[in-house]
Amino acid sequence: MSEYDFFIEGDPIRDEKAPEGPINERWDKRRFSAKLVNPANRRKLSVIIVGTGLAGASAAATLGEAGYNVTSFCYQDSPRRAHSIAAQGGINAAKNYRNDGDSIYRLFYDTVKGGDFRSRESNVYRLAQTSVEIIDQCVAQGVPFAREYGGLLDNRSFGGVQVSRTFYARGQTGQQLLIGAYQALERQVAAGTVQMNTRHEMLEVIVVDGKARGVIVRDMVTGEIETHFADAVVLATGGYGNVFFLSTNAMGSNVTATWRAHRKGALFANPCYTQIHPTCIPVSGDYQSKLTLMSESLRNDGRIWVPKKHGDTRDPRQIPEDERDYYLERIYPAFGNLVPRDIASRAAKNVCDEGRGVGTSGLGVYLDFADAIGRMGQEAVEAKYGNLFDMYQRITGENPYEVPMRIYPAVHYTMGGLWVDYDLQSSIPGLFVTGEANFSDHGANRLGASALMQGLADGYFVLPNTINDYLADGPFEALDESHPEAVAAKEQVTSRIDKLLSIQGSRTVDSFHKELGHIMWEYCGMERNEEGLTKAIERIRELRAEFWRDVKVLGTNEELNQALEKANRVADFLELGELMCIDALHRRESCGGHFRSESQTEDGEALRHDDEFAYVAAWEFGGEDSKPVLHKEALEYEYVEMKQRSYK
Amino acid sequence: MNITLRVWRQKGPDDEGRLATYKLTDVSPDMSFLEMLDVLNEKLTLENEEPVAFDHDCREGICGACGVVIDGEAHGPERTTTCQLHMRSFKDGDTITVEPWRAQAFPVVKDLVVNRSAFDRIIQAGGYISAPTGTAPDAHANPVPKPDADRAFDAATCIGCGACVAACPNASSMLFTAAKVTHLGMLPQGQPERASRVVKMINQQDEEDFGGCTNIGECAAVCPVGIPLDTISQLNRDLLGSLSKGVG
Amino acid sequence: MAITGAILVLYLIAHMYGNLKIFSGQEAFDGYAHSLRELGYPMLPEGGFLWIFRLVLLASVLIHIYAAVTLWARARRARPAAQRYKVNKRVARSYSSYTMRYGGVLVALFVVFHILHLTTNHIAPGGRSDSPYERLVNGFQPEFWYVTLFYVLSVIAVGLHLRHGIWSALATLGANMSRRQGTLNAVALGIALIVTVGFLLPPLAVTFGLVS
Incomplete structure (x- = not known):
């Protein structure tokens, strides 16, 4: 069997909106060429925004303020709970407040390099440009960033870079940024420009005459299936890391919105690019429901090591210095503990595979603050990382001020997502995708503190300057619920729910989800190869068939039914998982978070094949039980020279 | 650990509620309180009884979705969120009463879920x-x-x-x-x-x-x-x- | 609530000061009681200040009670009886704050009795008298131990009411800051204790025969 048994190759695609010319002028050019909407006409134009994380809340607040008629949905009971809130470390911005050689160009360069040359130069440059405005905006909203005694903003450095450009709010930067966006959103709700619908889950997109014109949502309290129309639809629904069951995502994070859009024609790009975060708390038992991240900022002061001896079960404090292997510092002397996430994760996996892992499961490495406490004093360490240390202690019952933390990589972020052009518009006109939900600006690997930057860049500054180009042609024909496309979309949703409730099999939804997660982690996790991926595809297909035969969902649709919600999401994960494996199988190279064991350098680093794979893999849904169709978007590098990443 | 749970069950906002008693065996002290409820729900589902509805999302103490009153204390005996409360805070054989937030401004939606x-x-x-x-x-x-x-x-x-x-x-x-x-x-x-x-x-x-x-x-x-x-x-x-x- | 409470607390302290004059003998005590009537004389008619003072106190008491009833009603509406917890546990609340409402009712009843007893002398265990000193001494004779007991219990209730009330008033008026929180609570406890003891001494002294 070869990978071609799993997909068909279609025509190449291009980003038609991407401007040309000097890279630092492209965003200006696009803003100038985009059609504008007269403020008086904005009220007549409606936009649906699904998701209220950084990318969704910021977009809703900004578009509402601009005068558009916005309807917003989130599955949580309040927009403030979207999972952006859990981001700990910080947000990058090329402010160069440290005078340490930072610049927009350097942030651009670092991001392209960190993404292992699988992202678009134009997009990344725009992201770096916008980063500067984000900090200003957030400070104006009252985001309490960390400050120094002089009253000015503090910065720290993050994995993969050598400058201090990360702004932070203790270990709760995502929370503070989200609360800022949430407050801006609620202000628009009060002003009547945004209509907020909480506990509503989007289950289908309505496409009329090739344009995205609305969504079908389920009111999660009453079970009512509602139809909403608008002139444009924005998906800001986050990533799909929960396909692995165990991840650092929230329990409710899901792929349904983007996957349903994919099934309606939106291309899904680079699904196999998943980021495994190196610093998470190791798994403790099979009841485990999620993994908890410890901010990567810990790597600034913590030192990562394992015992030199295999199976050394001594108390870590008893292991003398010369019997410890500070393997990141040894292998990557230039970056040490601050190498990018993919490299740190794989290095941890390697030492554990060698049998030098720590903890009862052997799947863990030490993150040691003894040196930092000696150097800075416990108080300073506490001020910087106190809440993370407390969290670690609550979860593990161990005191990290005394015993080194144990960490292990876990799925954290998905760089893949719906394909979008420079305007953030998907391949379905009128369907825009922002934040983690799009395939984004991170290429094959995301640098730390860049997700918050991208979410807010998209929502505050990019989308509000590009969506007007599309909306300028509106308002489009008014629709009502009897439109055949709306009726069909609603029927798809109700029949699927009816089906899920009627199976009454013998296995719970979670048991399927866990099994899918095991398959994905085993074969499509930190290290992938042809044999494993082929096996995974087969097993996912079997599991999917079993799911639709044997899942057990109790209760009815007409009530709060959390098992039904999960079943809907897992059904989509079971389809996405297969596409991820196909994408991973077809990409016979290693790049960023995608590591194919067949493609590595002599010393075990990821080996890219730029001649064959310097493209975005955008997948088209091939139809039920048909092969997906691959469209390649070639990546061209005019400014950054493609070379093998080296952090040594 | 063996745990007896008394959990508030209420079908909908306008229905009468009651405390239902469930017994769980094999509870690990390293489980979070919500993971213990997950285990209960898996068991209930297989016994054809509807699982207990409770709000939760990030399970790392930051989203604020979770929250129940445990033995008369909001979020239970530790000063943390319910999702960060671990079963090691309880003793083998304990009976634990779980109720929703109670306030007119927070009407019960179902079981332990409030608005x-x-x-x-x-x-x-x-x-x-x-x-x-x-x-x-x-x-x-x-x-x-x-x-x-x-x-x-x-x-x-x-x-x-x-x-x-x-x-x-x-x-x-x-x-x-x-x-x-x-x-x-x-x-x-x-x-x-x-x-x-x-x-x-x-x-x-x-x-x-x-x-x-x-x-x-x-x-x-x-x-x-x-x-x-x-x-x-x-x-x-x-x-x-x-x-x-x-x-x- | 806080402002009227503060007026009442200040009054109580003054009242206690007066009470303690009992230890200086009948003349001093009655003289003090009389002097209150003459305060402000001749700017005010005799007893004028006292009546103004009483009106302020009465208004404070009524507003205080009105505010308390409003708060209580709001609390009942905010968590109706049907929504009470099956299991309750006090985490931070003191016995003092726990008894604010019912203790407040007890205090109000006591105040009525107290005025009828020692001010208007309609209730006169041990015999009526025009001398405040004698009213007091008569009322708390050992054979009227139940009067003393009721008085003691009520004063303790007042003390508990003050313990939380003073802290709460200070917090409501914006005085609390994390650095000060302990101090404010200590102040509340201190005043409550002083007032309680100060009010307990005279009647107990009578009952145990130290003052006759």
Whole structure:
């Protein structure tokens, strides 16, 4: 069997909106060429925004303020709970407040390099440009960033870079940024420009005459299936890391919105690019429901090591210095503990595979603050990382001020997502995708503190300057619920729910989800190869068939039914998982978070094949039980020279 | 560990509720409280009994979705969120009573799930700084003394879980409102709207049928993120100042 | 609530000061009682200040009670009886704050009795008298131990009411800051203790025969 048994190759695609010319002028050019909407006409134009994380809340607040008629949905009971809130470390911005050689160009360069040359130069440059405005905006909203005694903003450095450009709010930067966006959103709700619908889950997109014109949502309290129309639809629904069951995502994070859009024609790009975060708390038992991240900022002061001896079960404090292997510092002397996430994760996996892992499961490495406490004093360490240390202690019952933390990589972020052009518009006109939900600006690997930057860049500054180009042609024909496309979309949703409730099999939804997660982690996790991926595809297909035969969902649709919600999401994960494996199988190279064991350098680093794979893999849904169709978007590098990443 | 659970079951907002008793064996002390409920739900489902509905999402103590009253204490015996409470805080053989947040302003949706949208409406009333996108001056234009920034941050860490209301004998939301008033009031950017903000938020809070604050202090004692009780005094100072200036 | 409470606390302290004059003998005590009537004379008619003072106190009491009833009603509406917890646990609340409402009712009833007893002398265990000193001494004779007991219990209730009330008033008026929280609570406890003891001494002294 070869990978071609799993997909068909279609025509190449291009980003038609991407401007040309000097890279630092492209965003200006696009803003100038985009059609504008007269403020008086904005009220007549409606936009649906699904998701209220950084990318969704910021977009809703900004578009509402601009005068558009916005309807917003989130599955949580309040927009403030979207999972952006859990981001700990910080947000990058090329402010160069440290005078340490930072610049927009350097942030651009670092991001392209960190993404292992699988992202678009134009997009990344725009992201770096916008980063500067984000900090200003957030400070104006009252985001309490960390400050120094002089009253000015503090910065720290993050994995993969050598400058201090990360702004932070203790270990709760995502929370503070989200609360800022949430407050801006609620202000628009009060002003009547945004209509907020909480506990509503989007289950289908309505496409009329090739344009995205609305969504079908389920009111999660009453079970009512509602139809909403608008002139444009924005998906800001986050990533799909929960396909692995165990991840650092929230329990409710899901792929349904983007996957349903994919099934309606939106291309899904680079699904196999998943980021495994190196610093998470190791798994403790099979009841485990999620993994908890410890901010990567810990790597600034913590030192990562394992015992030199295999199976050394001594108390870590008893292991003398010369019997410890500070393997990141040894292998990557230039970056040490601050190498990018993919490299740190794989290095941890390697030492554990060698049998030098720590903890009862052997799947863990030490993150040691003894040196930092000696150097800075416990108080300073506490001020910087106190809440993370407390969290670690609550979860593990161990005191990290005394015993080194144990960490292990876990799925954290998905760089893949719906394909979008420079305007953030998907391949379905009128369907825009922002934040983690799009395939984004991170290429094959995301640098730390860049997700918050991208979410807010998209929502505050990019989308509000590009969506007007599309909306300028509106308002489009008014629709009502009897439109055949709306009726069909609603029927798809109700029949699927009816089906899920009627199976009454013998296995719970979670048991399927866990099994899918095991398959994905085993074969499509930190290290992938042809044999494993082929096996995974087969097993996912079997599991999917079993799911639709044997899942057990109790209760009815007409009530709060959390098992039904999960079943809907897992059904989509079971389809996405297969596409991820196909994408991973077809990409016979290693790049960023995608590591194919067949493609590595002599010393075990990821080996890219730029001649064959310097493209975005955008997948088209091939139809039920048909092969997906691959469209390649070639990546061209005019400014950054493609070379093998080296952090040594 | 063997655990006996008494869990509030209520089909819908208008239905009668009751405490149902379930027994669980093989509970690991390393499980979180919610993972223990997951295990219960798996068991119930296989026994054809509807699983217990409870709110939860991030399971790392930051989203504020989870929250139940455990043996009479909001979020249970440790000062943390329910998702960060671990079974090692209980003893083998314990009977644990689990109830939803109780307040008129937080009606029960189902079982342990309540509707906390009243909090969103309090924020809508004034819990923001009006700063339309794109209008911001440079981030360094307004230095903020570190103690002010730190205090703003401490207040801003509120996760909106509602434990303060659940624990308050008056079912008052004062700590929630005070946290926001303090967060924004400590920052230079929050000054222009400071006087009107507190009045509008308090009015909204009263409209939502929350009780009045009598400074008992249960709220701050159960707050999983440690919002200090003195934020309430800060709110009162702001309120007295606003009223004396004739705002509102 | 806080402002009227503060007026009442200040009054109680003054009242206690007066009470303690009992230890200086009948003349001093009655003289003090009389002097209150003459305060402000001749700017005010005799007893004028006292009546103004009483009106302020009465208004404070009524407003205080009105505010308390309002708060209580709001609390009932905010968590109706049907929504009470099956299991309750006090985490931070003191016995003092726990008894504010019912203790407040007890205090109000006591105040009525107290005025009928020692001010208007409609209730006169041990015999009526025009001398405040004698009213007091008569009322707390050992054979009227139940009067003393009721007085003692009520004063303790007042003390508990003050313990939380003073702290709460200070917090409501915006005085609380994290650095001060302990101090404010200590002040509340201190005043409550002083007032309680100060009010307990005279009647107990009578009952145990130290003052006759």
